[in-house]
Structures are given as structure tokens and as C-alpha cells.
Amino acid sequence: MPHAAPDDGHDLVVVANRLPVDVALGADGAPTWTRAPGGLVTALSPVMSRAQGAWVGWGGTPDLVVDPFQLDDIQLVPVMLTTDDVAGYYEGFANDTLWPLYHDVITPPTYHREWWEDYRRVNERFAQAAAQEAAAGGIVWVHDYQLQLVPAMLRALRPDVRIGYFSHIPFPPLELFAQLPWRRQVLEGLLGADLLGFQRGGDAANFVRAVRRLTDLTTHGQQITVGKRHVRAQAFGISIDSHAFDALARTPEVHERARLLRHDLGDPQVLLLGVDRLDYTKGIRHRLKAYGELLADGRLSAETTTLVQVASPSRENVGAYQQLRDEVELLVGRINGEFGTVGHAPVQYLHQSFPMDEMAALYLAADVMLVTALRDGMNLVAKEYVAARSDERGALVLSEFTGAADELSGALLINPHDIAGTKDAIVRAAHIEPREARKRMRRLRRRVLGHDVATWSEGFLAALREGADGRRSQPSARPADLVDRLRALAADRAARPLLIALDFDGTLSPLQDDPSTSRLAPGGEAVLARLAARPDVTLALVSGRAMDSLAALAPVPEGTVLVAGHGAERARVTAEGLDRRPARLTDEQSEELATLRAAVERVTRGREGVWVESKPTAVVLHTRLADRDVAAKARDEALALGTRAARVLAGKDVVELLVLPVDKGTALTALRAELGTPVVLYAGDDATDENAFVVLGPDDVTVKVGPGQTRAAHRVADPAALVAVLGLLADALEAGVPVDPR
Numbered sequence: 208m209p210h211a212a213p214d215d216g217h218d219l220v221v222v223a224n225r226l227p228v229d230v231a232l233g234a235d236g237a238p239t240w241t242r243a244p245g246g247l248v249t250a251l252s253p254v255m256s257r258a259q260g261a262w263v264g265w266g267g268t269p270d271l272v273v274d275p276f277q278l279d280d281i282q283l284v285p286v287m288l289t290t291d292d293v294a295g296y297y298e299g300f301a302n303d304t305l306w307p308l309y310h311d312v313i314t315p316p317t318y319h320r321e322w323w324e325d326y327r328r329v330n331e332r333f334a335q336a337a338a339q340e341a342a343a344g345g346i347v348w349v350h351d352y353q354l355q356l357v358p359a360m361l362r363a364l365r366p367d368v369r370i371g372y373f374s375h376i377p378f379p380p381l382e383l384f385a386q387l388p389w390r391r392q393v394l395e396g397l398l399g400a401d402l403l404g405f406q407r408g409g410d411a412a413n414f415v416r417a418v419r420r421l422t423d424l425t426t427h428g429q430q431i432t433v434g435k436r437h438v439r440a441q442a443f444g445i446s447i448d449s450h451a452f453d454a455l456a457r458t459p460e461v462h463e464r465a466r467l468l469r470h471d472l473g474d475p476q477v478l479l480l481g482v483d484r485l486d487y488t489k490g491i492r493h494r495l496k497a498y499g500e501l502l503a504d505g506r507l508s509a510e511t512t513t514l515v516q517v518a519s520p521s522r523e524n525v526g527a528y529q530q531l532r533d534e535v536e537l538l539v540g541r542i543n544g545e546f547g548t549v550g551h552a553p554v555q556y557l558h559q560s561f562p563m564d565e566m567a568a569l570y571l572a573a574d575v576m577l578v579t580a581l582r583d584g585m586n587l588v589a590k591e592y593v594a595a596r597s598d599e600r601g602a603l604v605l606s607e608f609t610g611a612a613d614e615l616s617g618a619l620l621i622n623p624h625d626i627a628g629t630k631d632a633i634v635r636a637a638h639i640e641p642r643e644a645r646k647r648m649r650r651l652r653r654r655v656l657g658h659d660v661a662t663w664s665e666g667f668l669a670a671l672r673e674g675a676d677g678r679r680s681q682p683s684a685r686p687a688d689l690v691d692r693l694r695a696l697a698a699d700r701a702a703r704p705l706l707i708a709l710d711f712d713g714t715l716s717p718l719q720d721d722p723s724t725s726r727l728a729p730g731g732e733a734v735l736a737r738l739a740a741r742p743d744v745t746l747a748l749v750s751g752r753a754m755d756s757l758a759a760l761a762p763v764p765e766g767t768v769l770v771a772g773h774g775a776e777r778a779r780v781t782a783e784g785l786d787r788r789p790a791r792l793t794d795e796q797s798e799e800l801a802t803l804r805a806a807v808e809r810v811t812r813g814r815e816g817v818w819v820e821s822k823p824t825a826v827v828l829h830t831r832l833a834d835r836d837v838a839a840k841a842r843d844e845a846l847a848l849g850t851r852a853a854r855v856l857a858g859k860d861v862v863e864l865l866v867l868p869v870d871k872g873t874a875l876t877a878l879r880a881e882l883g884t885p886v887v888l889y890a891g892d893d894a895t896d897e898n899a900f901v902v903l904g905p906d907d908v909t910v911k912v913g914p915g916q917t918r919a920a921h922r923v924a925d926p927a928a929l930v931a932v933l934g935l936l937a938d939a940l941e942a943g944v945p946v947d948p949r
Contacts, residue, residue: 212341219260222337222349227283286333295326304318311582348667359399406584411440446590479515480515480576484521487527490579493626498542498553498633519560542554567591577604583609590611593652618651688921710893712725716731722752746768749875772823796866810844824869825866828862828864856894863895872901891911900918910923
């Protein structure tokens with residue numbers, strides 16, 4: 208039975224397994240609370256404070272009934288869990304069934320029907336609490352694997368609200384997810400949301416593939432049609448409050464504490480650091496094995512090297528975690544027993560949690576940060592380390608099986624299962640040249656400080672508010688609306704310098720079965736020349752093509768900026784040719800690219816009409832000429848490879864796997880910042896162009912070419928229509944008052 212919206216409801220309600228505080232009863236019987244640890248709390252607390260929203264979650268103490276209360280402008284709504292609930296729903300189904308299943312079955316999952324019933328019952332309790340807090344038409348944001356049934360349950364209770372769901376952990380490949388006896392119920396629960404967020408593109412693709420194979424619902428790209436609703440699965444990599452952490456790490460107190468930590472450790476020549484929850488997914492055993500072998504090999508000196516391993520307590524009532532603690536402590540004891548001396552232990556093992564200022568000091572003291580997770584949705588520790596290193600020193604050794612590996616291209620990437628390769632990376636990091644360390648750390652800090660938790664949350668919430676199918680509103684298909692907007696733009700001197708950025712295939716050129724035969728639509732060359740001749744206009748082509756292909760097929764005038772490979776390559780057209788800014792790959796990225804190329808080539812074998820295109824930073828699967836079923840299977844297999852790529856981009860009849868974390872949105876943002884352009888006109892036709900539309904604001908002009916759902920504000924029918932409206936813009940610019948050259 209649907210609930211009525213409360214009169215005093217909140218416009219934003221977060222639903223998570225835990226509140227941002229641990230609640231208990233004091234000696235006087237009144238509730239007391241302490242800040243709760245965890246990445247979700249760190250990520251959402253500042254967002255919720257600004258929104259003055261409500262947070263629904265468990266207070267951390269079984270059988271405790273507490274009324275809602277206010278803390279830091281957030282209404283906290285405790286959900287009571289009994290001791291049996293904690294055992295069945297949380298320790299059982301969530302952490303002994305779902306957690307290992309979703310983390311590549313590193314430890315075998317356990318399936319109990321009683322746990323499933325506990326999980327379903329507790330999810331219903333959370334949904335009821337959220338339904339009572341949300342204002343009419345408000346937004347409810349559900350978090351993580353413990354609450355996968357809440358979206359559908361909440362939709363039944365409150366069909367008026369918009370529902371988002373974010374998965375902080377990986378979503379497994381179909382072959383693993385299909386093992387879950389309640390797989391269809393979980394999918395149906397998640398599909399109650401309007402927008403499903405995942406850490407990586409490969410996770411979103413895994414979810415869509417599971418829906419396609421295990422239900423009879425229609426999918427189109429990353430969109431699923433559920434009755435009259437459209438549900439979108441999309442990647443939104445989470446981050447930290449990086450500027451606040453950077454400021455904390457710069458304080459004199461933290462710097463002095465970092466100095467004292469090194470001194471107390473004997474001022475080692477090399478200080479290695481691992482910071483993890485004590486969890487089998489974190490690769491702590493692999494890290495200790497690699498370190499022990501390096502000491503045995505003599506590649507690191509036991510006398511001058513120290514590894515500080517912080518392993519905060521986690522799920523101590525779950526058998527697999529109890530066994531892990533025993534194994535880790537046994538390994539630590541063996542290393543210290545074999546290589547330690549009086550007054551010095553090569554491993555400093557700390558089974559406890561620390562406050563943020565102490566963590567910042569540890570990060571600042573460490574020469575090398577080791578993140579060796581076997582599977583991790585993101586790993587915020589890696590980002591905290593980078594945010595702390597305003598000195599631009601230190602090195603990050605990072606598992607390629609973390610979501611952070613998609614973003615942190617300055618890290619030394621490893622496969623933690625490859626102990627020999629991990630050892631090589633640790634030694635390289637320990638002896639890295641200061642110049643290389645600075646270069647890498649600058650790159651890392653640009654990413655972490657430029658994409659903080661506010662960027663993550665605002666991006667997700669903006670997409671949720673706009674609509675699950677990605678639309679701001681239904682784009683105007685009336686040519687007069689676009690013409691009026693372009694004429695107003697031409698008359699607006701404050702819009703100068705104007706950036707006109709255009710996709711090529713399907714936008715300026717009709718799509719061709721053979722991409723090498725693509726040509727500008729009639730009149731396109733002349734219109735582009737007129738626009739590029741304007742001193743107050745910069746013309747750019749932003750394409751997924753490789754640079755040489757784009758330059759050969761798009762005859763554009765001098766001064767035009769060519770952005771190829773979705774932003775991996777950049778060049779400016781000059782009288783002498785192309786002034787290139789080539790893509791640069793690390794050795795690890797080059798190896799990954801070769802691995803991906805071989806994997807995609809295997810996908811094409813025996814499939815007619817499917818072929819592979821190689822680019823300097825990517826490999827592309829084309830299915831345009833294949834039969835529908837053949838194309839669908841090939842696309843599924845290519846999308847599943849996304850867990851090994853830096854980024855997955857799915858377009859019309861293509862799946863592109865990039866080893867650089869770029870897309871048209873990031874490329875356009877960087878170009879705009881470089882040129883200092885207040886207004887951008889961008890036109891594109893493909894799903895990959897939506898990444899550009901989403902980064903543009905209401906003052907910009909966004910044009911979708913052709914059919915399909917879009918975030919763009921305007922639509923034209925085809926490339927010929929776009930050329931026509933660009934001609935009208937050129938007319939309007941030429942009719943205006945001339946401007947001084949820049």
C-alpha cells in the first residue's frame with residue numbers, strides 16, 4: 208500500500224546500512240554517539256550537512272531502540288536491528304553470501320535460505336523508514352549491497368519519489384552472479400531505482416548483462432526499460448573530501464607527527480605503508496608474502512626498511528575474517544622472527560583504527576603506499592595518500608583490480624596475484640628518482656583534487672534529478688528554437704571567445720558501414736572554414752577516431768583543434784601539418800593495451816561482420832556489419848573485459864576499451880579551461896557524446912544529432928541539418944560587429 212508523503216519530509220534522504228555515528232546508551236539511559244568509520248561516512252557527511260537531509264541507517268548496537276535525532280544539520284533516523292538480524296541479515300547474507308560472491312569468490316560464499324529471509328525482512332524495514340522521511344517528489348539515495356531490495360520496496364510504498372542506488376563494491380560478472388539462488392529477486396529489487404550507480408564502467412556493464420540474460424526486460428546500451436520507466440546503469444567513481452584532507456595534511460601538527468613517527472620507527476631509509484580493513488579482499492597476505500621475499504632476496508634491507516601495516520578490525524564475528532586475522536598475524540610473526548633484530552621489527556603491525564590526523568601523518572611519513580587489493584570497488588585509501596602528499600613526494604603501488612586504478616594513472620599498477628611483478632614494483636617505488644616521483648604525484652594530485660567527493664555526489668544527484676534515461680528535459684526538435692538560440696549566442700559579446708566543438712562520425716558526416724569512406728556532409732567544409740576564420744571562435748573536432756584517421760577524413764582549416772581517441776590525443780592544424788600533443792602510455796598501460804587487444808581479437812573469432820580497430824590508447828570492437836544476435840554476444844563479451852581496462856565506452860555498434868581514463872567530457876572540460884571560453888556549442892550523435900553534454904551548463908548550447916535519448920537541449924535530424932544550422936550561426940556572426948583578434 209503506497210504511503211502518503213509526510214508534511215515535514217526531507218527533499219534528500221540517504222539510506223545506508225549504517226548511520227554516520229555509532230549509537231549507544233549512556234549510564235543515564237540517554238543515547239550517546241561517536242563518529243563511525245568508513246568510506247561512505249567520509250563521502251556523504253559533508254553532502255548531507257549542506258542539504259540538511261535525513262540519513263536512515265542502523266546505529267551499530269543490536270536491539271537498541273532510539274528515536275530520530277539531529278546532528279550537524281542531518282536528521283538521523285535509526286533503524287533497529289535485533290541480534291538475530293545482525294547475525295542473519297548482516298553477518299550472514301550480506302557478508303558471508305553477497306560480499307564474497309561480488310568479490311570474485313576469493314572466499315566461497317555461503318547460501319542459507321534463512322539468511323535470505325532475514326535480508327528481505329530487514330530491507331523492508333529500511334524501505335518503510337525511508338518512505339516515512341521523504342518529502343513529496345523528493346530524492347532517496349540508497350547505498351550498497353546490504354540494501355539491494357530497498358529500491359523496489361520503496362517504489363511500491365512511495366511511487367512519487369526519485370530513487371537512486373549506488374554500489375560501493377564491484378558488481379560481479381554474469382557467470383558468478385548467476386550462482387546466487389535469489390539472483391532474479393536481487394535484480395528486481397535494484398531495478399526499482401531510476402538510476403543505478405557503479406564504481407566502474409565494467410560493473411555497470413556486468414549488471415546490464417545480467418538483466419539481459421536473466422530477465423525478459425528490454426535493454427538499450429546502459430538503459431533498461433521496466434514497464435513505462437527507464438532505468439539507467441552508469442559509472443560514478445566515488446572520491447574523498449580531498450581538499451579537506453589536503454589541508455589537514457599541511458598543518459604543522461601533522462608534519463611534526465610525521466617526523467616523530469619516522470623517528471620512533473628508527474628513521475628507516477624506506478618506509479612502506481599499508482592501510483586496510485582486515486579483509487581478505489585487500490590482498491594483505493599477498494603484500495606480506497612479497498615483502499618477506501624481498502627481504503629474503505636482499506633486494507630490500509631488513510635493517511633499513513620498515514613496513515607499517517594498519518589493519519583495522521572488521522566483521523570479527525564472521526569465520527573467514529577470524530581465520531584471516533590468524534593468518535596475517537602468523538605471517539607478520541614469521542617475518543619479524545626471521546629478519547628482525549633487537550630494537551627493530553621489519554613489520555610494524557597495528558590491528559586498530561586511527562583518527563584522521565594520525566592517518567594523515569602516516570601517509571606523509573611513508574615513502575611508498577601499498578594498495579594490493581585483490582578486488583575493490585574503488586579504494587579510498589589510495590586517494591587519501593595522494594591528497595596528503597602536497598610535498599609531491601612518495602609513490603603509490605596500486606592494484607589494477609581496484610576502481611582507483613581507472614583514475615590514478617600516476618600510480619605503479621600491479622597484479623597482486625603476480626608476486627614477482629609486485630616485488631618489482633615495490634623495489635621500483637622504494638628507489639624511485641625524485642623527479643619521476645614528483646611527475647607522477649602531480650598527475651595523481653590533479654586527478655584526486657579535481658574530482659573530489661562533492662564532484663561525485665553532485666554528478667550522481669544531477670543525473671538522478673535529470674532523469675534515469677539521462678535527459679535534462681525532452682530536447683527541442685523545433686529548428687526555430689535552435690536557430691533562435693544560435694542567433695542570441697551570436698549577439699552575445701560576453702560569450703566570446705566561443706568554442707564550437709563537434710563530433711565527426713554521425714554528426715558532421717553520415718555514418719558509413721566502412722568508416723574509411725566517411726566524408727563531411729555537403730556544405731560542411733565551407734561552413735567550418737567560415738567559422739574557423741572568425742578571430743572570436745575556436746573550432747574543434749572531438750572524436751573517438753585515432754588522430755591520423757580523423758585528420759585524413761576531416762578537411763578542416765588551420766587553427767582547428769583535433770581531439771582524437773575521446774581525448775587521448777590532441778593536435779592543432781597548422782600550415783605545416785599537425786602540431787601534435789601525443790598520448791603517453793606507461794609501460795603498464797602499454798602491456799594492458801596489448802592484453803586487451805588480444806582479448807578483443809578472441810571475441811571476433813568465428814563471428815562474421817565483427818572486427819577490431821587498434822588505436823594508440825585503445826582497442827575497439829565494431830559490430831555494425833554483424834547479425835543482431837552475433838553482435839549482441841560479441842558486445843557482451845567485450846563489455847565484460849572492462850574490468851581490465853581503464854575505461855569502457857559503448858557507442859553505436861562499438862565497444863571501446865581505453866587504457867587512459869579519458870572521455871569526451873573530460874577532454875572538452877580540459878580544452879575549455881585551456882582556452883578560457885565562457886560558452887561552448889557542442890554537437891554529437893552517440894552515447895559517447897553524452898559524456899560531453901553532461902559537463903556543459905545551461906548557458907552552453909548542446910545539440911543531439913539524430914534519434915535517441917539524450918542530455919542535450921536541442922536536436923537536429925541528421926548531419927545535413929546540423930551543417931545548415933551551423934551555416935545560420937556563421938551568418939549571424941558575420942552580420943554582427945567585428946571583434947578584435949585574440
